[in-house]
Amino acid sequence: MDCETFRGWIYHLQADEIPEKERGDFEGHLDDCPDCARLLEVEQGFLDALKGRLARQEAPPGLETRVRAALRAEAPDAPRVAWYRTPWFAATAAALLLVVILIPSLPTAPPGPTVGSGAPGQVTHVVAQDVVVVDLDCDRAGMSLEYQRDCDHPHHVNALKTADGRYWHISPDQRGYGRLVTDPEMRGRRMVIDGDYYPAINTVHIDSSRLSARAIL
Amino acid sequence: MASGPPHQRRAEFEEVALPFMDALFNLALNLTRNRKDAEDLVQEAYLRAFRFFDSYQPGTHIKAWLFRILRNSFINRYRAKKVRPEEVDFTKIESAYEQAVDEEFLRKSRPPSPEAAVMEQVLDEEVQQAITDLPEEYRSVVLMALVEEMSYKEIAAAMSIPLGTVMSRLHRGRKMLQTSLLEYVRRKGIVRGRSDVSKGEDT
Numbered sequence: 001m002d003c004e005t006f007r008g009w010i011y012h013l014q015a016d017e018i019p020e021k022e023r024g025d026f027e028g029h030l031d032d033c034p035d036c037a038r039l040l041e042v043e044q045g046f047l048d049a050l051k052g053r054l055a056r057q058e059a060p061p062g063l064e065t066r067v068r069a070a071l072r073a074e075a076p077d078a079p080r081v082a083w084y085r086t087p088w089f090a091a092t093a094a095a096l097l098l099v100v101i102l103i104p105s106l107p108t109a110p111p112g113p114t115v116g117s118g119a120p121g122q123v124t125h126v127v128a129q130d131v132v133v134v135d136l137d138c139d140r141a142g143m144s145l146e147y148q149r150d151c152d153h154p155h156h157v158n159a160l161k162t163a164d165g166r167y168w169h170i171s172p173d174q175r176g177y178g179r180l181v182t183d184p185e186m187r188g189r190r191m192v193i194d195g196d197y198y199p200a201i202n203t204v205h206i207d208s209s210r211l212s213a214r215a216i217l
Numbered sequence: 218m219a220s221g222p223p224h225q226r227r228a229e230f231e232e233v234a235l236p237f238m239d240a241l242f243n244l245a246l247n248l249t250r251n252r253k254d255a256e257d258l259v260q261e262a263y264l265r266a267f268r269f270f271d272s273y274q275p276g277t278h279i280k281a282w283l284f285r286i287l288r289n290s291f292i293n294r295y296r297a298k299k300v301r302p303e304e305v306d307f308t309k310i311e312s313a314y315e316q317a318v319d320e321e322f323l324r325k326s327r328p329p330s331p332e333a334a335v336m337e338q339v340l341d342e343e344v345q346q347a348i349t350d351l352p353e354e355y356r357s358v359v360l361m362a363l364v365e366e367m368s369y370k371e372i373a374a375a376m377s378i379p380l381g382t383v384m385s386r387l388h389r390g391r392k393m394l395q396t397s398l399l400e401y402v403r404r405k406g407i408v409r410g411r412s413d414v415s416k417g418e419d420t
Contacts (some may be wrong), residue, residue: 011382011391017384051340051363054364056240057242059256059259060242065237066260067238072227075227
């Protein structure tokens with residue numbers, strides 16, 4: 001190998017990019033040529049010093065955040081499922097809705113002060129304070145008791161409204177209290193009820209033999 | 218490469234690509250010579266890379282791939298601004314280099330050795346300026362080789378040029394760099410030129 005060839009490849013020798021099989025030729029030339037050996041020494045010293053001065057500049061701290069934000073804008077995060085859109089919530093909500101829809105059509109349980117017990121669906125003896133006679137349809141529609149007393153709708157019937165807002169139908173065939181079912185004048189009266197509750201038809205039959213139903217107002 | 222929903226692809230991309238942000242920024246800074254432009258260029262390159270992430274082949278040099286995208290982004294900007302990259306007359310560089318460092322000078326020089334003298338006397342800013350003064354196609358190759366220590370094969374991939382072109386550009390780029398630095402030093406009177414050496418020998 002001559003000096004010209006060696007010098008033409010000196011940078012590649014430094015970069016370790018000389019094929020292995022040819023490296024021997026270069027090393028052999030270095031042994032024979034002090035000028036080229038010196039040149040390589042100079043170049044290597046220069047290269048090492050240059051690399052030391054060419055420190056890589058670090059990216060500014062905010063750049064990564066900026067790039068990540070740009071990438072996120074390009075490919076947004078997966079839409080996060082809101083808690084109210086999760087399957088379990090939907091199932092729970094559906095169940096609750098079903099209950100709310102069905103409650104009005106279900107037999108209403110007797111009020112708190114019920115006395116007696118029995119299996120579901122069985123007739124129960126009830127005693128209830130502060131039960132008010134109302135026009136069932138008008139009261140459900142939110143009409144006042146004064147309005148209800150003036151209502152002369154032929155198909156409206158009275159019902160008993162308990163302290164916690166439930167409605168009980170009044171048995172029409174009980175002796176002595178027949179007016180309770182249809183008489184508008186009875187609306188707005190507060191009563192203490194003692195009788196039997198028929199859950200299947202949500203109806204109270206006031207026990208006249210005990211004379212437990214009395215007008216308060 | 219990646220498949221799946223966009224946010225999943227983004228997560229994969231960030232994992233493999235963002236670790237090279239310093240390297241990309243350094244190259245961008247050397248290309249644009251301006252920190253703000255460099256930041257914009259890095260962001261643009263990352264976005265472009267993400268859009269083409271499907272075409273990236275796992276196992277290949279991702280740094281070279283990212284460099285290629287960044288450099289193409291830079292070139293596109295040049296085209297958009299209709300700015301012509303600087304041209305260089307290599308014959309002048311060659312002769313200047315030969316004048317500054319020749320065989321005889323190297324053999325006769327004694328401590329301080331020329332390489333030590335050069336690098337001790339030039340300032341960091343002057344080294345940076347010498348890099349900056351290189352034409353872009355040489356600057357990129359030199360930076361990839363010297364700073365990033367990439368192999369010729371990686372550089373060829375990053376620059377989309379043949380291996381032989383990498384070799385010639387690196388060779389010429391380094392010579393230009395040395396010439397610039399020697400010129401700085403000569404102006405300061407540290408290193409003598411060829412004629413100075415010959416004159417010293419005669420006496």
